[in-house]
Amino acid sequence: MFYISIKNTGDKPLEELSLKIPISGSYKLILDNQEEKKDKFNRVIKLENLNPTASYRIYIWSPNNYSLPTEYGDNEYNVTHKYGTFEVLFPSLVYGRTAWLLNNQDVIIFAFLFIVGFILIIVLMIHEEKKKKSKENSGNTQNVEEKKNENNEINKETPLKRAKNNPSAKK
Numbered sequence: 001m002f003y004i005s006i007k008n009t010g011d012k013p014l015e016e017l018s019l020k021i022p023i024s025g026s027y028k029l030i031l032d033n034q035e036e037k038k039d040k041f042n043r044v045i046k047l048e049n050l051n052p053t054a055s056y057r058i059y060i061w062s063p064n065n066y067s068l069p070t071e072y073g074d075n076e077y078n079v080t081h082k083y084g085t086f087e088v089l090f091p092s093l094v095y096g097r098t099a100w101l102l103n104n105q106d107v108i109i110f111a112f113l114f115i116v117g118f119i120l121i122i123v124l125m126i127h128e129e130k131k132k133k134s135k136e137n138s139g140n141t142q143n144v145e146e147k148k149n150e151n152n153e154i155n156k157e158t159p160l161k162r163a164k165n166n167p168s169a170k171k
Contacts, residue, residue, distance in 0.1 A: 001060065001099045001103075002060055005056065006019075006050065007055035008050045008052050008055070009053070012052065013051050014050040014083075015049045017050055019058065020079075021060070025060060026039070026062075027039060027040075027061070029057075029058050030058075031054065031055075031056060045060075
C-alpha cells in the first residue's frame, strides 16, 4: 500500500484529472472536505476536477508486485489533466502498523470511543460513591456533635446537683 497526495497550488481548477500508474488494484480517494470514494482500477485512476488550493489523498492497494520510482525522471507514475502532465515525484510507501491502521480505522475509532465511554462510566460511578460517603459522614458527624453536647451538659452538673436530680441516688 502507498499513498499519493495531489494539491492544486494554481489559481485555476485542474480538469479531466487522472493518475496513471503501472499497477492495478484498489484505491481510496479522500478530498479536503473528507469526501471519500473507493473503487478498483487498472493502471489509471480517474479523478474529479481539483479546485485551486484543494488537495487529494489517494491510498492505493495492489496484490501485484510493484516498484516505486526510485529517482526523478521515472515516468511510470504521472498525473494528467486537461492542460498537461506532471510526474509523481515522491509516492510514500505505507506498510506495517500504519497500513493496518489505515485498513482498520473504523474498528479503531469504535474501540477508542468504547474505551473512553467505559472510563467515563467508571469515573462517574466513583464520583457518586464519594458523594454517598460524604453524605453519610456528614450525618454521622452531626450525631456525634449532639452526643458531645449531651455529655458536656451531664459533666457540667456537680455531684450535689446530680443527687438532687436523681432521687434513687439519695437512698
